[in-house]
Amino acid sequence: MSASTEKPTLIVFGAGGHGRVAADAALLSGAFARVVASDRNPATWGSDLLPGVPVLSPEDASTLPGPRVVHVAIGNNPVRRDEAARLAALGTLATVAHPSASVAASARVAAGCLITAQCVVGPMAELGVGAIVNHGAVVDHDCRIGAWAHVAPGARLGGAVLVGEAALVGAGSTVLRNLRVGAGATLGAGAVLLQGLPDGEAWAGVPARPLAQASA
Ligand SMILES: CC(C)(COP(=O)(O)OP(=O)(O)OC[C@H]1O[C@@H](n2cnc3c(N)ncnc32)[C@H](O)[C@@H]1OP(=O)(O)O)[C@@H](O)C(=O)NCCC(=O)NCCS
Known part of the structure; x- marks a missing residue:
């Protein structure tokens, strides 16, 4: 097998629950020669994130042989973005897609995304770098999901x-x-958004309103 077609080793960075979801999808995808995990927390080193997926220190992960790619599996959006910048030397960013996800042939998926079980990414949809489409979520046709955004289960x-x-x-x-959810905004669990959500604001409820009003 030539170097260009060799499957890489995937380092799932983040040894928590989100990391387990990413590692499970990666194993099932068959896209990687090996799946390991890594984390900055020494308490996780030497444990198994999943059966057959050991957690290594970042230093040990950096010595793994062969082609290496990294998937940053941290649910917090800004933290995921910042870790990805710090981990550039470990390997290039890899997208992980669960085989049960339905991703349209015309969808565009950037590096470092996580596409989990039973979700739908429709025709001409775009996922930016490091975006997450979580279990069972639907991202319909022509949606554009920004970098490091998270569409939750x-x-x-x-x-x-x-x-x-x-x-x-x-x-x-x-x-x-046709609505827009602003950069850095949060739409609460169970909300129904009927109008645009401004940058950085948190809205919740049905219909969704700014959080202070939604909980009043
Ligand atoms: C909306 C949200 C961001 C608010 O979080 P928070 O700022 O920590 O707010 P709090 O939990 O302190 O709640 C503040 C008030 O909003 C209400 N509230 C919180 N979440 C709400 C929601 N989803 N819908 C309606 N009301 C909500 C609370 O009941 C509380 O009301 P009160 O002031 O009358 O007691 C959060 O509850 C939420 O829904 N996050 C999304 C979580 C998610 O889907 N994660 C993905 C997991 S993979």
Whole structure:
């Protein structure tokens, strides 16, 4: 096998629950020669993230032979973005996609994304660097998900929704078509968004409103 076609070793960075989801999808995808994990927390070193997926120190991970790629498996969006910048020397960023996910042939998926079980990424949708589409989420046609954003489990985005960089679309929420979720914004779990959500704001409820109003 030539070097160009050799499957790489995947380092899943982040030995928590989100890391387990990424490692499981990576194993099932068959895209990697080997899957290991790494974490900055010494308490995790020497444990198994999943059966057959050992957790290594970053130093040990950096000595793994062969082609290496890294998937940063940290749920917090800004932390994931910052770790990815710090880990550039460990390997290039890899996207991990669970084989049960439905990703349209015309969708564009950038590096470092996590596409988990049973989710849908529709035609002409775009996922930015490091974006997460979590279990059972629907990202419909022509949506654009910004870098380091997270579409949480069971969220549903209508067609042509824009999600800004590092935004969180909460679990089980619904966003009507053509709307925009601003950069760094949070849409609460279970919310139904009927109008644009400004950058950096947190909205919740049905219909979604700024959090202070939603909980009043
Ligand atoms: C909306 C959210 C960001 C608020 O978090 P927070 O700022 O820590 O807010 P708190 O938990 O202190 O709650 C503040 C108020 O908002 C209410 N609230 C919190 N989340 C809410 C939600 N999703 N819908 C409606 N009301 C909500 C609380 O009941 C509370 O009301 P009160 O002031 O009357 O007691 C958070 O609850 C949420 O839904 N996050 C999304 C989580 C998610 O989906 N993660 C993905 C996991 S993979």
